[in-house]
Amino acid sequence: MDIKPQGAALQGGEPSLLPEKVTLRTILSDRPVRIVMLIVFVIMLGFGIIAPILPLYARSFGVGYDAAGLLISSFAFTRLGFDLVAGPIVDRYGERQAATSGVIFVGVSSLATALAPNFTLAVVFRGAGGAGSSILFAALYSYLLKMVPKDRMARTLGAFFGAFNIGFIAGGPIGGVIAHQFGLASPLFFYAGLCLVSGLLYLRFMPDPDRSRQPAEAGELESDGSMTAEAALWRRTRRTIGLLLRDRAFVTAIVLNMAFFWMVAGGYDTLVPLFGREGLGMSTVGIGAALAVAVAAEFIVLYPAGSAADRFGRKAVLVPSLAGLAVMTAVAGWAGSPVAFGLLLGILGFTSGSVAPLPATLLSDVAPDRGSGTAVGVFRFCGDLGFVFGPLVAGISATAFGFKGAFAICAVPVVVALALVLRMPETLKRAPVD
Numbered sequence: 001m002d003i004k005p006q007g008a009a010l011q012g013g014e015p016s017l018l019p020e021k022v023t024l025r026t027i028l029s030d031r032p033v034r035i036v037m038l039i040v041f042v043i044m045l046g047f048g049i050i051a052p053i054l055p056l057y058a059r060s061f062g063v064g065y066d067a068a069g070l071l072i073s074s075f076a077f078t079r080l081g082f083d084l085v086a087g088p089i090v091d092r093y094g095e096r097q098a099a100t101s102g103v104i105f106v107g108v109s110s111l112a113t114a115l116a117p118n119f120t121l122a123v124v125f126r127g128a129g130g131a132g133s134s135i136l137f138a139a140l141y142s143y144l145l146k147m148v149p150k151d152r153m154a155r156t157l158g159a160f161f162g163a164f165n166i167g168f169i170a171g172g173p174i175g176g177v178i179a180h181q182f183g184l185a186s187p188l189f190f191y192a193g194l195c196l197v198s199g200l201l202y203l204r205f206m207p208d209p210d211r212s213r214q215p216a217e218a219g220e221l222e223s224d225g226s227m228t229a230e231a232a233l234w235r236r237t238r239r240t241i242g243l244l245l246r247d248r249a250f251v252t253a254i255v256l257n258m259a260f261f262w263m264v265a266g267g268y269d270t271l272v273p274l275f276g277r278e279g280l281g282m283s284t285v286g287i288g289a290a291l292a293v294a295v296a297a298e299f300i301v302l303y304p305a306g307s308a309a310d311r312f313g314r315k316a317v318l319v320p321s322l323a324g325l326a327v328m329t330a331v332a333g334w335a336g337s338p339v340a341f342g343l344l345l346g347i348l349g350f351t352s353g354s355v356a357p358l359p360a361t362l363l364s365d366v367a368p369d370r371g372s373g374t375a376v377g378v379f380r381f382c383g384d385l386g387f388v389f390g391p392l393v394a395g396i397s398a399t400a401f402g403f404k405g406a407f408a409i410c411a412v413p414v415v416v417a418l419a420l421v422l423r424m425p426e427t428l429k430r431a432p433v434d
Contacts, residue, residue: 022152022310024303027159032147035205036140037160039198041167043103043136046194048171049178050110050187054126057184061119073388074123078130080384086131086138087377088237091370094208095146098373099139100199105132107195114188134380141376145364146209151310151428153364154317157357158306165299240374244366249427252420253362254379256318258386259413260355266390266410267329268294268352272345274395275333275403282338290342297349298356305354306361313428314362315421321354322418326411333407359383365427386413 028034058068090098109129116122148156175187244250268291276287309317328348335341360379367375390410398406 022155024155024159027152027156030148032206033144033156033159035201036143037163039099039103039201040140040160041163042194042198042201043106044164044167045171045174046110046191048168049175049194050191051168051172051175053175053179053184053187056179057188058119058122060184061122063119067119070123071119071126074127075130075133076384076388078127079134080130080381080388082131082134083138083377083381083384085377086134086380087142087374089135090139090142090373090376091237095139095143095373096202096206096208098135099143099206100203102132102134102136102139103195103202104199105129106136107192107199108132110188110195111192114185114192134377138373138376138380141360141363141380142373143206143209144360145367145372145376148364150365154306154309154314154357154361155303156306157360157364158303161356162299162302165295165302169295237374240368240370241378244368244375244378247366248420249362249366249424250375252417252424253359253366254382255413255420256322256355256362256417257359257379257383259417260352260359260386261383262386262390262393262413263325263329263352263410264390265387266394267332267348267407270391270394271333271398271403271406271410274398275335275407276338276341279333279403280335280338280341282341286338290338290345293342294345294349294352297346298353301350301353302356306357309358309361310428313426314358314365315424315426317354318358318421319418321351321358322414322421324351325355326414326418329411329414330408333402333404362427 028037054072055068058071086098086102093101106129109125109132112125113122113129116125144153144156144160175190178187178190272291272294273287276282276290277284282290305317305321325348328344328351332341332344332348335344363375363379394406394410397409401409
């Protein structure tokens with residue numbers, strides 16, 4: 001298998017000469033992209049609906065605070081463990097079938113969690129949903145990598161993450177109302193219904209990308225009559241991963257993804273609430289408002305950052321954005337008042353929003369046409385590593401070194417990613433214009 005030339009502006013195997021001006025309206029006029037964003041919005045709306053009630057639902061079984069965290073972390077740990085399997089599944093069965101199966105599996109898991117007769121089964125059922133989530137997002141990323149021209153990829157991903165954020169933010173208040181009216185388990189039922197709707201949308205409106213090259217590839221791999229299709233698939237997967245890990249840009253992309261989610265989970269989700277409450281004496285309402293400032297700032301800059309990366313190159317955006325993100329993460333713990341903390345988080349949101357679309361954009365520049373699902377699986381595995389271990393290291397470092405030290409340590413992976421980006425060749429290659 002050959003790795004695709006970095007940043008080649010390809011779609012369907014031919015150079016893509018795009019209009020001089022690509023706007024958000026242009027991107028959303030592409031039906032497959034529009035449907036993917038709608039599906040992501042619906043899925044994240046459902047996730048936002050259940051996120052605030054999961055700890056309370058766990059407590060309804062009579063467990064303590066520490067055990068309640070298992071209901072949340074089980075999903076992330078299963079997703080992490082399944083990421084490297086999800087990619088080959090997408091390559092084997094195609095984006096349409098994999099995404100539909102994954103989202104329906106998440107819905108069934110949510111339904112089973114709501115009906116669980118005890119806490120142990122609730123944890124098992126919720127954790128099982130992580131496998132479906134891993135397959136779903138591997139399929140969605142792989143779909144975008146194949147369908148979107150490379151010189152509008154960053155803008156498209158900016159819009160994609162915008163839909164992602166809007167859905168999650170909108171889900172929180174809706175989940176609170178549903179739980180208040182119908183009980184703590186009711187948001188899980190609602191989420192299951194949204195997953196079913198998303199699966200039907202994908203099945204009805206989303207064709208698979210052109211897989212005309214797959215039969216030839218399968219023939220190549222099964223030329224040894226003693227090897228089954230599954231064995232051939234796993235051999236190809238191992239070969240693909242080996243080739244990818246020898247590509248400097250791909251390694252940079254996966255480290256960047258890990259660093260970004262490390263900062264999000266360790267900084268935004270862990271240190272910000274703890275420092276706000278323990279260090280500054282803020283109420284939960286005040287902490288929520290400060291986080292809302294960061295989220296709003298991030299949302300505002302997502303699409304402009306993607307547009308700049310498509311116009312000027314990935315490194316031109318990544319280098320200053322990562323430098324700013326590292327600095328702002330490190331200094332957040334120095335805030336002396338809630339107002340100063342809110343202002344620092346606003347600036348932090350601008351820097352994190354400038355980075356957010358770029359890891360997946362780098363991936364799209366270097367992922368192979370064949371085996372893109374495998375590349376996505378490795379990419380998401382590294383992101384989930386950051387998501388799982390970022391909060392653990394943040395908690396340990398806050399205990400050992402205080403909040404100033406903890407925020408500084410949280411910035412270290414971002415600095416490592418910046419060093420790799422500086423050494424990486426530019427991955428955006430432009431199609432020739434006559």
